[in-house]
Structure formats: structure tokens, C-alpha cells
Amino acid sequence: MKKLSLMAMLAIALVITSCTGKKTDNNAQDADTTVVAVEDAAAPASYYGTYEGTLPCADCSGIKIVLTLNDDTTYDLTQEYLEKEPAYDENGTYTVEDGLVTLITPSSGEKTYYRILDGKLAFTPDSTGTMVEGEMAENYILTKK
Structure with missing residues (x-):
């Protein structure tokens, strides 16, 4: 269930960032932030x-x-x-x-x-x-x- 929710959030984030039409450095930075947040969410698996x-x-x-x-x-x-x-x-x-x-x-x-x-x-x-x-x-x- 967590994996499904995580994948859905990632898909929504990708759609939002790809639909803005702006190709600025800020969008690239936002996309990077989203990826980091997803990676951090997976961290508890270490235990x-x-x-x-x-x-x-x-x-x-x-x-x-x-x-x-x-x-x-x-x-x-x-x-x-x-x-x-x-x-x-x-x-x-x-x-x-x-x-x-x-x-x-x-x-x-x-x-x-x-x-x-x-x-x-x-x-x-x-x-x-x-x-x-x-x-x-x-x-x-x-x-x-």
C-alpha cells in the first residue's frame, strides 16, 4: 500500500512539473526536491x-x-x-x-x-x-x- 501511494505521489509530481510549460532552473530545482522527499520517505526500510x-x-x-x-x-x-x-x-x-x-x-x-x-x-x-x-x-x- 505504501509503495502504491508513493508511486501515485511521484506520478502526480511529474505531471505537475511537466505541465507548467516553463523551462526555468526553479522547475528543475523543484523536481529535484520532490525526488529527495521520495527518497527520504523510503528511509525507514533500513530497520x-x-x-x-x-x-x-x-x-x-x-x-x-x-x-x-x-x-x-x-x-x-x-x-x-x-x-x-x-x-x-x-x-x-x-x-x-x-x-x-x-x-x-x-x-x-x-x-x-x-x-x-x-x-x-x-x-x-x-x-x-x-x-x-x-x-x-x-x-x-x-x-x-
Whole structure:
């Protein structure tokens, strides 16, 4: 749906700029601006992909996480509590707003939050998106594979 809307906006922009009849530098500059805006609109796709890492755990040696953010706003999550339970899988939907990914568990409505970084996701304890700080901060990072 996004691609269709993006293509429609691009087509309208091309029709408008081609129908003006003026061949000035300003029109060329306007056309360039339109292209840049379209390219910027596609930028969020950079967070799609698979992320891995091991988060701290109070009563085990860590929680191995494999999280895939799909381009259709669904996610696949595998969590393995090391030296405890077998891994379990979860699928659901996610939203992204202001660089904060919100995973929504379909069965319970529970939400989990990650801040988008450059090629990484940082687990955040709540919806404010405030990242964990201090010595343990690096332990809350998932790296894109």
C-alpha cells in the first residue's frame, strides 16, 4: 500500500512539473526536491531485518533474542532463556514512531520496546524510549545480521 501511494505521489509530481510549460532552473530545482522527499520517505526500510543479541536475565545466564522485523509490520521473535527453558517463538505486529519500535503480542496485547540505532536495536524498559545507561547499557543491544 505504501509503495502504491508513493508511486501515485511521484506520478502526480511529474505531471505537475511537466505541465507548467516553463523551462526555468526553479522547475528543475523543484523536481529535484520532490525526488529527495521520495527518497527520504523510503528511509525507514533500513530497520527491516534480523537482529540478535543476549539480554541480561535475573535468574539465568541471559536471554538469547533473535528478532526479525518484516516489511509488512509483522515480527518473528525467538527467546531462549539460557540454561533454563527451551526457546519459544512469538509472532505479532509492530509499529514504529519517532525511532521507537513497539512489538505487540497478539494473545495478550503486551508491548515490548526497542529504540532504533544505526544497524542496532536497543531494548528500552518502557514506552518513553529511554535507553538503559551505565555499565550495563551495551548488554541491552541487538545487532542487525
